[in-house]
Structure formats: structure tokens, C-alpha cells
Amino acid sequence: MINAFLVFNGQGQPRLTKFYTQLDTSIQQRLISEIFTLVSNRPSGSCNFLPLPPLLAASSTSHSSTEEQNDVPSLVTYRNYATLYFIIISTATESPLALIDLIQVYVEALDKLFENVCELDLIFNFETLHATLSEMIIGGVVIETSLDRIVSGVRAQGTVAKRPVNEGRSTIGSGMGLGGNFAWAGRV
């Protein structure tokens, strides 16, 4: 299952935090900052997976049984779009490559909802971020991967606010080169 879905920017400031298990606010913040440390030190051309941050690694070092391992968060997948990092923490039951695509679907859904999404949209409409996510993932289980259904699900909840005028903008859509970037074709 998916244990957490996080979005933060290049300075480590959170833009969306969603933990699918209850966790103290202070520990959430520590985890975010640990992951940010890891993610911001990646050399170019690295893979989209992070080593486990110390907070998580401490508890998953022993490999006593595969059953237990299936329950423990063991995979941190990230993707970088322009100024933003999207992170998924998940257990071994999720497919690593599929998670990369899942982030892509999420960003594309946001792009469709906001029309050329940029970080500002996400700051001012963080409620929509949550709404979009809950159309894709409930309780840590992926329920929808089709772009159109996600978008229509969010739209059914009400109009998506446009970003405020006269704020500067830089799209993350252009930065992410939707669909490119990866060697395998075919979306999950």
C-alpha cells in the first residue's frame, strides 16, 4: 500500500502532505525534512528512488520474514517537476515503476484542472490538491488511474478555483515534459 504522498518544493517547504497512517505532526515534519535532504542531493541522471530515510530505515533493517516486510514502508519514489518534488512512500506490494507513472498521472490531472499548472496554483488551492489525490488514492490503495475519471471526479465536487491574477507564474507543465523523460512507453 501507499503510506504517504508528499509534495514539497525545492526549499523543502511542503505543498501537500498526506499520510495514510496517523503520525504526529512533529514526526511528519522530521520525515519530510529527512526526505528533502535525500532528494535534494541527487546527482543528475539518478534513478527515481531514494534510499530509506533514517526514520524509516531504523525499523526495516531486519529481514526476519517476508510477511513483515510487506507491511513495512520500504520504497520511497520521487519525481521532480520544475520547482516541485512529488514523493510516494510505499510498501513492497506496490510496483516501483508503476508508482513513477502514478505521480505522472497526478501531475497531469492537476495540469488539466488548472490548465498549465504551476506551483502557485498548488499553494493557493491546496484543497484541490487533496481532492485530486482522494480521487486517486483512498486509504493508501490506488482506486483510479484514468486521467479523465480523476478530473471529472474532482470537477464534480465543485469548480476549481483559478489562480489569483497578477501573481507571477512558472508552469511546471513545461518543465515536466509530460510523457517524455522515460524510456518505457505506455502508461500504466
Place this chain on the structure above:
Amino acid sequence: MFEKSLYDLIRGLRNHKGNEKEYIQKTLKECRAEVRSQDMDLKATALLKLIYLEMFGHDMSWASFHVLEVMSSPKYHQKRVGYLGAVQSFRQDTEVLMLATNLLKKDLAATTPTIISLPIATLPHVITPSLALSTLADLLPRLNHSHSNIRKKTLVTLYRLALVYPEALRAAWPKIKDRLMDPDEDPSVTAAIVNVVCELGWRRPHDFLPLAPRLFELLVDGGNNWMAIKLIKLFATLTPLEPRLVRKLLPPLTNIIRTTPAMSLLYECINGIIQGGILDNTDDVAGADEIATLCVNKLRGMIMMNGDANLKYVALLAFNKIVLTHPHLVSQQEDVILECIDSSDITIRVQALNLVKGMVTSDNLVLVVSRLMKQLKSSLPSKDRRLPGSSAITPETESDDESQTAIIAPTTQETQTVLLPDDYRIDIIERILFMCSKDNYSSVLDFDWYIDVLTQLVRMAPVPRTFDADTGAALPIRQQVDVSEKIGDELRNVAVKVRAMRATAVRAADIILDQLLSDNPAGHPLNSGALKSAIWIIGEYSVQLAIPDDSLNGLLQAIPRIGKPEISAVALHATAKVFSSIAGSELEPWTSERKSRISLLLARILDVLEPLALHPSLEVQERAVEYIELLKLTAEAASGQPASTGENDQEPPLLLTQAIPSLFSGWELNSVAVNAQKNVPLLEGLDLDEPINGNLNRLLFQTDIITLQSDEADDFEVYYHQRPPPSSISSSAPAISRLADPGDDMASSYQQLSEESYLDADILAKRKAERMEKNKDDPFYIPSDNILRTSTPIHNILQNNNGPDLDIDSIPVMQLDLDKFGGSSLAAPSRPQPRPRQRVLVAADETIEGGDSGTGRQNDSENGSSNLAKAKSKKSKQHSLLQVDSSTIGSFSLEEGDGSKGFDYERQQREEAEMQQAMKEVERLRLEMQRANERIQMAQGAEVQGVVITKKKKKKVVSKKTAEGEDGEAATSVKPKKKKKKAVAQTSEGGEPSGTAANTLDGAPVKVAPKKKKKKASLVEAEAAG
């Protein structure tokens, strides 16, 4: 006051660069006021702002009651904010959750799909067993909702319910199964069901075997890659239970492998084949081989493919799984894997390292380790460049201007050479140690090399941090472990286990000590963990020191600077040992030079030890005081004994030559397996609680009077210095077992040599005769003349050296022995050992066979096994962060077909009655709270609006009944479950699964009761006060 919207808050944050903290505090204050307002719009806006600030770490748990208020708003956009607040801020201990139950139930029954979605999406975040119990009946009908969106969200929520309250699965499973079987079901709902089944699958695979045909159908013509991936993962857990599935699965899987354009699906197919154990399918050897080669080749291709690091990573991940079952397949790929060790990407490196750890053999060990060493060395950070932890990020700061910046690559790599983080360096070092010490050093051919590696590693080990750089909190134990201590321990293990290498190890320890002394400027404490073992080696094997005086010098320099008490304690012993080997020679004539040299040495040592007599650590203090007194006596004896002149030959003082050396030259120390102690069988008739001697007090009193009784055989001395009868504990180490043979008499005579003062000759003779008599008829008793000794206790070395001046009459056996082992590995103490042969003898840990706990890994090196034990014990104690505890669901029985796993119905009813009782209490409490709230609001002069809470006790009972009814109904559609349940409950009481189910139920009322009391008390106080 003019209220701020979220938009204003964010703008405000951006306009208050530099003093965000102040601004946030102001805003939080405003929010506190606003969230209490009666204006629902204002309340909701304030809550939204609080949720936004919570994201940055500002606690909002105090607002949980207001969250509840907003959740109950009739307006959707406000409700949504309220529910978001609940998801983001409710924790295990949020008390108002109890009050939310009715609201959740009401919203679940709403007609608008968007409103129904809110509680469904929120429940997984706040679920507790009691909440699950009360909302289950409202959730179940939602599985038949006309909107597919609601259906799929509901079934996932039911799954999360089942994790905390397994009974939910019993009620929900038949319905979910129907949905899965229905070919007309919306494909996205089917996909969601597959996701849920996949999550459940590894916990209880047996339940899903009957679904295999339908799942297979979905796999073949599903068309949804995401679902296909999940199906393959699910099948991988099913095939071990049903081998016949393999034949059916192989064609579609190979087909997908050959045709799919989606790399993720291709990868998961390969992964599924590996995990499902399809590779070892015995039916069709040729086919399995073909598949295996296909998979491995594809994976190899993934690693080779340039430019896609992700594929490299997942391929290594897959290899890591194959290596457990098919190590030979992976070791064929050694070349590409070794390539990955040097990748610039740490994630890939770690995976490759994991792999290499499993594949290392004596052939490639040196290659692998030298690669890793090179990595460590080239990435050694120069001291000034080290960044102070992760202090660069402080999530509390609120500078928001970055959002406007143009797209710049945030990857600002300073240098091309990768600076490895300390954690990773520690990891590499630990892996090197693990690889080399694996299977009792079976892969290490050249111990000279290994000791050099260890010496080098000590220099490269990162300095341990005991405190987190940014939080200041103590780090978890794992990170506090000083890796250099492990390196030192490894060196010590080699010194103990590999006799042939002992001299080299001693030299290495000497070098390490010198190095540490010269590296750390004077005045800096020495804290390296390696010091402990290095000093121990120097002391224990002091006879093998090249220049003992230099080593003693080093020790004396080091002692005042040692920062850790446990190292100081070791150093004290070591000093005494080295001194004893320098000064204890019996053969050297007691000349005036020797006398003055020893007096000087003693004065120096005493000078160093004296300050330690006031050491804060008791252990150090005690040892220091003991040695100070002993050495003072020795100094007196040395100065009292006149030096021998030309004509007058004087013996050196006995204290120097006999007493002190005898302190340290008992039996050789051997490595003992971790669990050996546990395996010592308890003797028959041995009662550990019985006092050994009822007259203990009298005896103790006597010892006070008779201070030193020299002419009595001392049990203690006998225990330490005489060989135990061979039958007691036979060691598994070959060298040791040879020692434990009838060499007995000689060895004990060595001891007696210095112990003549304690033991009379007749006792010795008697003991010897007894032993010989006992072993006379023992066929396993090898007569002493056949002994081939490879080594002897250090003590012998001294004797060996001292030959001509020995009092041969007193130790006749000794001479005999000397003749026999003259050519063994034992060399003159001052000379380093010769180069080792290709295969040196590595002593195994001593243990006792037969016990179940220790035998399995008796050959592991101490480091490895103790780590394992540590990790295991830790594991059992703590759950991982973020981990969902699902331990109950695995043991829960879904199908009641197999009689023994009954469901204790009566007990459940009892629990339910208790629950009812607790609910009633809660209800009353809620009313009281509401009343108190009203009073407060009245006092504030505001109109009472509050939360719409009505007493719904009755309804709950009804709903519970319907839940049970539905349960039964659902069950009858499959099989007559309920009746069976009862019958089973009568026959088998308290089977394991029902026990756990009952336990989860049990927890709820217990939790409720104390809380309620507390609150009531506080309410009473409040009433009294106001």
C-alpha cells in the same frame, strides 16, 4: 477586525519575509478567535488556514472540536474543509472522534455522492475498532451504490476497516466477491477490487485461491496495465500454494514479456515469475530453464541499458530477490552488478551492495572489497567541507518566494566527486566486515591482507555522532553504534580466532594506537571505538609485541586522554599485562640496571594511574586502585631486593616474576558463541534457588578472620588453573580440543609453577593421579605422548624462552612437552610471525551442541550474530513508522468451513453488551459536554448553536441488529454460516482466531472507561468553579 482568507494568509506570509514566525503566531491567534465564532463561514475559513499551517508543522490538535463543528455544516464546501481537517489532524488520541460517529453515519447515508465520498475517504485515516463496528452497517450498502466512484471508494474503506476490525471482512467479503465476479461491473471498480485483494492476498492467500479462474480471466483480457501488475503480484503469492497455477500462468506471462510495450508490466512479469517460485517448477525442467534465462537476460538488459537509472534500480531489486533462491543465476551477472557498485547514485549502489553481499566468495572477495575501499578512500571528506548535518532545511520557515522563480534545475551539484553521507560510509564498512567475517572467515584467504584492510578502515571510519545535528535529540541506537568499534572488534576476533595471525594482529593494534595518538592533537580526548579492542589485543598478547616498551609508552600516553570509561578500564588491564611481560622475566638476572629500570617503569605507571583512582566511573576507579596498590607493593619489593653483584646472585622479587604474571596467564581466551551459555544443560538435581552453602554467613565471617590461608587448595584456583575433566564441556575448536586433552597434567603444572605458594605438592600429585585413573579406560583419551600441539598458552612461551634456568625437578612434565612442540607455530615472542599459509586455521566459536537457539549460527562472527540478535529484538519491540498494523487480519478466519477455527459467538455477544454499556456512558458524557459547552457559550452571551447532536442510542442498537442481520443474510447466500458459528462456538471455545477478534473488541471499552472518568472529574471541577 477584518478577517483574512486563506489567500490573504498566504500573501501575508509572502509579504512578511524574515519575520514569518511572528506573522504566523499572530495569524494563529486570530484563527483561535475566528474558529470559535458562530459564523460558519468564518469558522470554516479559519479552519482552512489552520490546516494550511498544520502542513508546516503547527499543531492544530487543540482545534479538533471545531473540526467537528465544521464537519457538521450543512454546506458542502464547508463540510469538505471540516473533513479535510479531520484527515489531516486527527490522531489516535483525539477524543472528539467518539462524537463524530453519528455525523459520519449520517453523511454516509446522504443522497449526494459528493457528500457520501467525504466520510468514506476520511474513515481510513481515523479508523478505530469501535468506530469500525459502528460504521460498518452504514458502509456496506454503499457497495451497491449506483455511482462506481462511491463503490470503489467504499470497498477500499472496508478493507481498511477490516485491518483494525477483522469482523468487517466477514460481512463485506461476499459482497466484494460478487462485485469482482460480475463481468458487467465498471472496470475501474474491478481494478480497485484487485488492488484490495492484492493487499489482502499476501496476508491470507488461501482465501483467494478459489478466485484464481476469474483473476486469470482478468489478467488475460484486462487491458489495464495497473491492474495486470497487481494481478501478477497476487498470483506470485498464490502459486506457492497451488503449483498447478504455474502451467496455466506461464503462457500469458511469457506472452506479456515478449509483447508488452510497458516496461513496468514487463518488469512485474519477470518479478512475478521470480517471486512466485515459477523458476523452480519441477514439472518442466527445460521450460523452467528457458524462462529463467529469459528473465535473467531481460534483467541484464535493464542494467545495461544506458541512461535509465530506474531500470537499473528495479533490475537490481529483482536480482536481490532471485539471489535468495538462485544465487548461481545472479553470480553469472557479476560483471554488470559490480559496475553498479561504482554508480554515482547511492540508491543503486546500496542495492548492488546488497547483492554483492550475497554473492561474495573467496574468489572475488578481494576484488569487491578493494572496490569498496577505493570508494571510501576517494570520497573521504576533508574536514572543513563537511556540511553541518541537514540544517539547511528548516521546514518552519515560511519563505514563499520560490514559487515565482523560473524553472531552474534544483540539482546544484557542487562537485563531480560524490560526497558520501556518513550513514552510507558506515553501511559500506559494515558490509565489508560482514562479507569478510561471513561463515567464520571462510572467504578470507589472506589474513595479512584482511588485517591491513581493518587497519585502513579504522582510519576511514566516520566519527560517530551521538546527537542529531538539527534536533539535538539523541539518535536511535542504531546510529549511535560506533562503526570503528566494530572494526576493532573484528581485529580482536581475528587475533583470538586465527592463531597464526596473532602477531600480525598485535602489530596492527600497535599501529592503530600510534596512529590515534599522533592523529589527535594533544589535549583532545581519544574516543575512537577501535581503541578498546586495539588496547585489549596489546595487553592480552603482550608477549607478541615487537617492542613492548614502546607499546607500554603508547599506552601510558593514551590513558590520560581516553574519553570513554570502558576503554579506560581495558587500558588499565592492558598496562598491567604489558608491564608483566616486560618485567616478569625470571631468567634475566636481577642486575642493578634491571632493578633501576623496573623501578623507573613502576614510577611512571603509578604516575599515570594515580589520577584514575578518582575517576568518576566506578569500574575504572576500582581497577586503578587495585593496580596502584599492587604496583606499589611491587615497587617496594623491587627496591627492597638488593641487586645481584658479580659474586652474589640475587633472585628477582617473586612478586614481579611469579605473582603478577600469574594474574594474566590462565587459560587462553577463546571466542564463545553467543548462545553457548544458554545451551549449558542444567544438571540433574541442581536447584539454582537452593543456597550452595547454608553456612555461608559463618564462612564469610571466618574469611574475615583467616585472611590468607596459603596451604589449602583453593577452589577458585582449581577452577581457573586446572583443566576440567574432558567430559564436562567439549569445545568445538580443534586447537582448543587438543588443549583440553590429557595435556592436563602438564598445563596444570605450568600453573602450579607460579602457584606453588598456594597448592601443596601432595595435592597436585593427588589430583594428577585421580585424573589419570579416571581416564585410564577412556578410549577417547589420547595419551599425552601423541599430542601434536600447534600452540600453547602464552605462559609456555615464557617458559620456552627461559629454558636453562628452570627448576626442572619441580616441573618434570614440562620438559617433556617442550621437546614435542618445539617446531610448532610458536616463535620467539619478540619476533613477528612468519607469513601465513594459504589456509590458516580459524577457530570456531565455542558452544554446546544440542540447544535449539545457539547452534544455528555458531559460526557467525560475533559482530554478525549480535547484530542480528539486536535487530531481531528491536523488530519485535517496535513497529515501523507509517506501518499499518494488520497482524490481526492474518489470523482471522474468513471461511468457517474448517471447524476448528470457530467464532466465539457468545463471547462476542458479551463484548457487544459491554460495548453497549460503554456507548451509553459515552452518550451521557457527550450530553454533559454539550451542556457544558452551552453554558460556556451562554456565559459569553452568544446564541447557542453548537453541534447538532441528538441522542441516538436506540438507533445504534437497531443498526447493530441490522448489521448482524445482514451478516447472517450475506452468510446464508454463501452457506449457512450463522448456525454453524453457534455450533462451533459451543464445541470449541476460545480458538485462536476468535481470541484475537475478541481482543480487539476488548480493547475499546477498556479505553473508554478511564477517559470518561477523567473527563467527568474535570467537568465536576468545572461546574464547581463556574
